[in-house]
Structures are given as structure tokens and as C-alpha cells.
Amino acid sequence: MTTGAITTGNWGEFDLIARLFRPLAAGTPGALELKDDAALLTVPPGQELVATSDALVAGIHFLSDDPPDLIAKKSLRVNLSDLAAKGARPAFYLLSAILPRGTSREWLQRFANGLAEDQAAFGIGLVGGDTTTTDGPLTLSITALGFVPTGRMVRRSGARPGDAIFVTGTIGDGALGLLVSRGGLAALGSASRAHLRSRYRLPEPHVAFGSHISSFAHAAIDVSDGLVADLDHVLAASDVGGRLELGRVPLSPPAQDALASGAARLEDLVTGGDDYEILFTSPPEAWAAIRAAAGGLPVTEIGTVIAGQGLAIAAPDGTPITLARTGFRHF
Secondary structure (H helix, E strand, C coil): CEECCCEECCEEHHHHHHHHHHHHHCCCCCCHHHCCCCCCCCCCCCEEEEEEEEEEEECCCECCCCCHHHHHHHHHHHHHHHHHHHCCEEEEEEEEEEEECCCCHHHHHHHHHHHHHHHHHHCCEEEEEEEEEECCCCEEEEEEEEEEECCCCCCHHHCCCCCEEEEECCCCHHHHHHHHHCCCCCCCCHHHHHHHHHHHHCCCCCHHHHCCHHHCCCEEEECCCCHHHHHHHHHHHHCCEEEEEHHHCCCCHHHHHHHHCCCCCHHHHHHCCCCCCEEEEECHHHHHHHHHHHCCCCEEEEEEEECCCEEEEECCCCCEECCCCCCCCCC
């Protein structure tokens, strides 16, 4: 892990690495105790290395006053969600942390503690990265690496006409959780608001389910930019069309309450993003294998892949509709 000449919380860069980040690399093969300029990684026989990277910026991907341990976990988990959608088992990650000047030692320690907890939970270890300071917002970039059996990575581009379209979990909680975190949805009960806020701050990557998807999924993606936008990505990459039935999109009880009260629109839930569920296509006859892999994780069929181009969207009453937007735009 390399750094610029920084001082944060009265620690210099080498103190920061030694005190907080080197313990996160302890016992991780190839990390070299973070004492070198690079890691040395070995890919097991019969496996391929899958790499993914996401950058999160305060004020865009999380709120600047969110708890530091949850910021750390979200930064790691959004990458683990990408690996899960590819069918990869997490192994290593690199962290680049661009820290606002004057970040406190307490904040940094809580941030490192969050990473340590999720490393233990998901079986992944730190092998390097970079740190520096900025006069701008906190910016975190994680590159996660995982292993998948040779030739078994699930791509976006494999959807086939006749496939059913499935999604795990529930959709829309992330977008609603952001509203709650900003003081919105005050009419919902405290338990509902807490559930939605947690879904925004602390997504749950479906790593265990992802380890099985190569046995039944033709194409997959994690839902980060919004259900509609990410389904569009799969269809375009696969050169096929699709039909999405909004009435079948799974919603949590708090999301259903928000809809019923008029505090949210269904369009907002399917385009809002930050759900980090796995969206995949599979032959309809694979349902038994899907249920077995899912265990207690809900999986819902929400549409069909068809020949042609583009995505046709049906409202809950079955009528065709066009949405004003499809999802989060990075630019």
C-alpha cells in the first residue's frame, strides 16, 4: 500500500498503514504485510481471476455523516455484489482511500474495524492500495478479486430468447433508504424507516447464492444503477429484447407501505438503484436448481427474454408504459 505525504488524525502515512491497514492484511497470501509496492497473487489451478472495481464518493454514494464502519462495509460490499453476480468467490481486495484533511483517529479506527468485520464475514483479505488526503469529499475505491472455475464466469452477454428473468430479494429499498437518511418518509413507522435506512447503508451481497449461479444462469448483473437500467445492460450486451412485468417486481413491506401512502412511485423504486440484488436470466425449467441454491433467499421471476431489441415494460395492470428514466446516471 503506497501513500502520498499525508498526515491524518496526527498520524503520518506509515503510521496509518502500520496501525490500521497492515492488520487487515495479516495472514493474506501475497499481501507481503503491505511492506512492498505490489502484491504477489497466485491463481489456484483450474480457476480464473475475476476483477471488479467501484468508487464511492461522499454525498453521492453515501452520506458524509454515515457511521464510518458502515461506510467501510458498503464500499467493500458493493464490490462483493459484483463478484457474486459473476459467480466468483471473494479472495482479495485493494483499497484506495482519499481522506478529507483532518479526519480523526477515531473515525479511521472505526472505518478499519468495519473492514475487519466484513473481511471475516466474507472471507476476503486486503493486499494493497493507496492513501492520500484531499480538500474535497471522502472518496473510496475498492478493487475486489475473486476466483471462478475456468470458463464458468457468468457474463452480461449470455441471455437467450425464452429465458425467464429473475431477481433476488426485494427492489426499491435502497432508493427509499436514501430518502429516509435525508429525513424523508416521516409518515412511515420507525421500524420501516430503520429497515430502509439499513438497506441503503448496508447492502447484503449474495455471495453464497452467487457461488451457484453458473450452474443455471445464462447472464447476470447486480442491481446497482436501478433494476430497469441494469436489465437494459444485460439485454443490450446479449443482443436480445425483454419484457418486464412491474406487477411481479418483489417489494418489501416498507416499500409497499410507501407506495400505498403515495410517498413513493413504483417507477422510482425500479429505477432508483442501490439494491445490490442479483438480476439473472435462466431457462424456466431451472427453477428447482434456483430454489435449491437460494436456500432462504427469495428469488422472483419478473419477466421474459425475447428475440429482438429493447425492453418492453408492462404496468401492474398489464398495459405498456414508458418510464421517464431508467436508472442512476454516472455522468
